[in-house]
Amino acid sequence: MDYLKGLNDRQKEAVLHGEGPLLILAGAGSGKTRVLTHRIAYLIEERGIFPGNILAITFTNKAANEMKERVAHLLDDNVEDIWMGTFHSVCVRILRRDIDKIGYERSFSIYDRDDQITLMKECIKELNLNKDMFNERSLLNVISSLKDKMTPPDSYINQNYGDYYYRNVGELYALYEKKLKQNNALDFDDLIIKTIELFNKSPQVLDYYQKKFKYIFVDEFQDTNKSQYELVRLLSQWYKNLCVVGDDDQSIYGWRGADITNILNFEKDFPNTKIIKLEQNYRSTKNILEVANHVIKNNYDRKDKRLWTENEKGQKVVVEGLSDSDEEAYFVVNKIGELMKEGYKPSDFAVLYRTNAQSRSFEEAFIKNNIPYKIVGGLRFYDRKEIKDIIAYLKLIQNPVDDISLKRIINVPRRGIGNATLEKLEEYAREDGESIYSVLFNIDEIPGLSARAKNSLMKFMNMINKFIAMKEVMGVRDFIEEVIYGVGYIKELEEDGSLEARTRLDNIKEFLSVAVDFEMRNPDGSLEDFLANISLLSDIDKTEDVDNSVTLLTVHSAKGLEFPVVFLVGMEEGLFPISRALESESELEEERRLCYVAITRAEKLLYITYAKLRTIYGSTNYTLPSRFIKEIPQDLVTSSVNRKGTNSGQLIRVIDYSSRERSGLETGYKSSVDNSEIKVGSKVNHKKWGLGTVVQTKDRDQDMELVIAFDKVGLKRLLLSIAPIEIVKGE
DNA sequence: GCCCTCTTGTTCGAT
DNA sequence: ACAAGAGGGC
Numbered sequence: 001m002d003y004l005k006g007l008n009d010r011q012k013e014a015v016l017h018g019e020g021p022l023l024i025l026a027g028a029g030s031g032k033t034r035v036l037t038h039r040i041a042y043l044i045e046e047r048g049i050f051p052g053n054i055l056a057i058t059f060t061n062k063a064a065n066e067m068k069e070r071v072a073h074l075l076d077d078n079v080e081d082i083w084m085g086t087f088h089s090v091c092v093r094i095l096r097r098d099i100d101k102i103g104y105e106r107s108f109s110i111y112d113r114d115d116q117i118t119l120m121k122e123c124i125k126e127l128n129l130n131k132d133m134f135n136e137r138s139l140l141n142v143i144s145s146l147k148d149k150m151t152p153p154d155s156y157i158n159q160n161y162g163d164y165y166y167r168n169v170g171e172l173y174a175l176y177e178k179k180l181k182q183n184n185a186l187d188f189d190d191l192i193i194k195t196i197e198l199f200n201k202s203p204q205v206l207d208y209y210q211k212k213f214k215y216i217f218v219d220e221f222q223d224t225n226k227s228q229y230e231l232v233r234l235l236s237q238w239y240k241n242l243c244v245v246g247d248d249d250q251s252i253y254g255w256r257g258a259d260i261t262n263i264l265n266f267e268k269d270f271p272n273t274k275i276i277k278l279e280q281n282y283r284s285t286k287n288i289l290e291v292a293n294h295v296i297k298n299n300y301d302r303k304d305k306r307l308w309t310e311n312e313k314g315q316k317v318v319v320e321g322l323s324d325s326d327e328e329a330y331f332v333v334n335k336i337g338e339l340m341k342e343g344y345k346p347s348d349f350a351v352l353y354r355t356n357a358q359s360r361s362f363e364e365a366f367i368k369n370n371i372p373y374k375i376v377g378g379l380r381f382y383d384r385k386e387i388k389d390i391i392a393y394l395k396l397i398q399n400p401v402d403d404i405s406l407k408r409i410i411n412v413p414r415r416g417i418g419n420a421t422l423e424k425l426e427e428y429a430r431e432d433g434e435s436i437y438s439v440l441f442n443i444d445e446i447p448g449l450s451a452r453a454k455n456s457l458m459k460f461m462n463m464i465n466k467f468i469a470m471k472e473v474m475g476v477r478d479f480i481e482e483v484i485y486g487v488g489y490i491k492e493l494e495e496d497g498s499l500e501a502r503t504r505l506d507n508i509k510e511f512l513s514v515a516v517d518f519e520m521r522n523p524d525g526s527l528e529d530f531l532a533n534i535s536l537l538s539d540i541d542k543t544e545d546v547d548n549s550v551t552l553l554t555v556h557s558a559k560g561l562e563f564p565v566v567f568l569v570g571m572e573e574g575l576f577p578i579s580r581a582l583e584s585e586s587e588l589e590e591e592r593r594l595c596y597v598a599i600t601r602a603e604k605l606l607y608i609t610y611a612k613l614r615t616i617y618g619s620t621n622y623t624l625p626s627r628f629i630k631e632i633p634q635d636l637v638t639s640s641v642n643r644k645g646t647n648s649g650q651l652i653r654v655i656d657y658s659s660r661e662r663s664g665l666e667t668g669y670k671s672s673v674d675n676s677e678i679k680v681g682s683k684v685n686h687k688k689w690g691l692g693t694v695v696q697t698k699d700r701d702q703d704m705e706l707v708i709a710f711d712k713v714g715l716k717r718l719l720l721s722i723a724p725i726e727i728v729k730g731e
Numbered sequence: 732g733c734c735c736t737c738t739t740g741t742t743c744g745a746t
Numbered sequence: 747a748c749a750a751g752a753g754g755g756c
């Protein structure tokens with residue numbers, strides 16, 4: 001096996017590097033994944049390293065899986081023993097084994113953002129603080145960064161003793177931590193920090209992992225925070241074979257503690273670091289790369305470098321000003337239509353935006369024109385109420401002291417345990433320092449409960465007990481099914497019978513198939529593993545691999561990905577760069593890096609668009625084109641409607657992608673419904689929106705405009721000729 | 732204990 | 747624009 005075939009000299013050097021710390025400064029598209037996979041394969045095959053002695057930390061689980069596959073492909077060897085995953089999943093794996101050494105149960109729960117908010121609300125209430133003054137979200141952000149810097153609550157309180165607000169932030173932090181512990185729960189930050197704590201408190205455990213991981217790799221190193229850095233520093237202390245890969249120009253997670261000095265100071269912490277720079281880009285055309293270089297060079301705070309490529313010059317980057325977000329969406333749809341005629345397929349395209357809210361107009365335009373698409377992030381399957389409810393049941397069964405989960409579902413479906421009853425339980429539990437579940441065992445000692453409430457509580461407790469016993473002997477999927485039927489969730493939804501209830505049932509079925517999937521991949525997986533697995537998925541991981549569809553995603557989510565054709569949309573001052581960043585030079589530089597990441601996702605074609613009218617929060621405002629557009633030299637860009645030599649948004653003619661042009665777009669779909677068949681009252685089934693009833697029709701040239709009341713999404717106006725609908729024959 | 736209406740914040744990005 | 751949560755009435 002030749003691991004060096006097709007690699008350039010720098011890449012070869014990285015692959016063949018022997019022992020000791022290695023810092024690879026890898027520009028966008030410079031083939032770093034290739035280097036990583038080849039190096040891992042080389043270590044295993046040529047240097048006789050056991051796969052189990054390698055740890056590779058990636059940014060998403062998807063990246064980990066892909067890397068694993070690629071290594072397996074190079075080796076024809078079993079690579080299952082390589083530890084590959086995100087910081088969080090690796091830490092869970094370590095903690096599940098030994099967290100009891102720092103005073104937690106191994107059945108600990110992982111709290112996501114929603115759980116954290118619920119918990120913080122309790123804290124605010126318990127300290128009798130004004131909830132208008134103390135906002136959960138911002139508190140959690142402050143606390144998260146304190147935890148990342150490993151500042152404990154008491155020292156923070158001492159530092160801020162004179163300040164009412166910050167002292168109380170410290171008190172809330174202390175209480176929040178206490179409650180997490182009581183619930184035997186860890187938040188995302190804890191997964192890292194508690195692993196470090198475990199290593200510090202138990203030298204044997206640290207020693208085991210230090211000697212196990214002879215080679216450690218960290219990808220996207222520019223986006224690691226302080227505690228993650230500390231973690232890999234500890235792990236690599238023995239062998240010092242730490243290889244990190246990163247690019248300071250692509251650091252885009254400063255707001256969640258990513259610390260660029262981790263890269264810049266790496267050499268100081270690891271003496272004798274070998275540094276290799278990968279500056280040849282294999283991804284993009286010369287034009288696209290030039291555009292990227294011109295934008296990023298406006299950043300002051302960066303290591304000087306300049307990516308180059310041997311790729312063809314390619315077409316100029318198109319910059320397009322549209323009148324509003326709908327026109328912007330239709331511009332993209334039309335371009336996709338044109339390019340598909342030239343042979344591009346839907347999966348070649350990505351639409352990148354700054355904020356998730358921008359996805360909507362694109363989604364609508366894609367549906368109307370029957371272009372298959374998938375959205376990364378946004379409306380999330382796992383955020384649906386019914387899914388969260390079921391997960392809460394499972395979390396409670398796995399970890400009965402998890403009060404947050406218990407409170408979520410103790411009365412779902414309704415079983416006559418209301419707030420008043422719950423408060424009495426909580427009160428009693430708090431006095432005893434016990435969990436709610438555990439005080440149910442002493443139900444007769446709890447004051448003020450009615451006989452009816454007691455009865456319901458007993459039933460609830462017995463049910464949970466039964467599940468706790470069953471979980472030991474059942475497979476994950478069967479067990480989940482048992483739970484959702486057993487708790488009466490399905491029954492309630494079936495009796496409801498509304499379309500909403502049916503959708504919820506569908507989602508639950510979908511959840512079961514997630515469990516089936518999990519079981520296939522992890523035949524020995526426990527409920528704990530399953531729950532940890534789903535709570536640590538990134539948006540990218542959660543996005544279904546729908547074949548051949550356009551990808552819609554934020555620039556943040558697009559990190560590490562590449563597409564032949566990229567539409568970078570919403571390039572307006574105040575949106576990208578986002579308004580909050582305008583006042584701070586460092587935040588503005590992060591926005592610029594984000595823009596650089598966006599541009600460098602493109603392989604062949606790049607379209608940059610902005611809308612002159614933008615609606616945010618329901619109010620519409622005039623906008624100015626993003627300063628990043630102005631940083632691109634004129635000779636690298638073009639516009640399909642722009643008159644030559646204009647660079648200000650004012651002079652760009654607005655083209656009217658009015659209904660005629662929109663409906664004339666050929667994307668392959670022809671409505672199967674005839675004019676004569678459809679009338680007010682007709683029941684129809686829409687490809688995306690499901691069942692609906694026609695409530696209005698209006699003739700339009702040779703077409704017909706329909707207003708349809710959809711059961712799921714409400715009123716929609718669409719054109720018969722292009723709407724993907726079919727008539728549902730009467731019952 | 733449950734349901735309805737009104738208010739509020741949400742959307743910068745995410746494990 | 748819209749959903750979620752609070753608060754009041756039954």
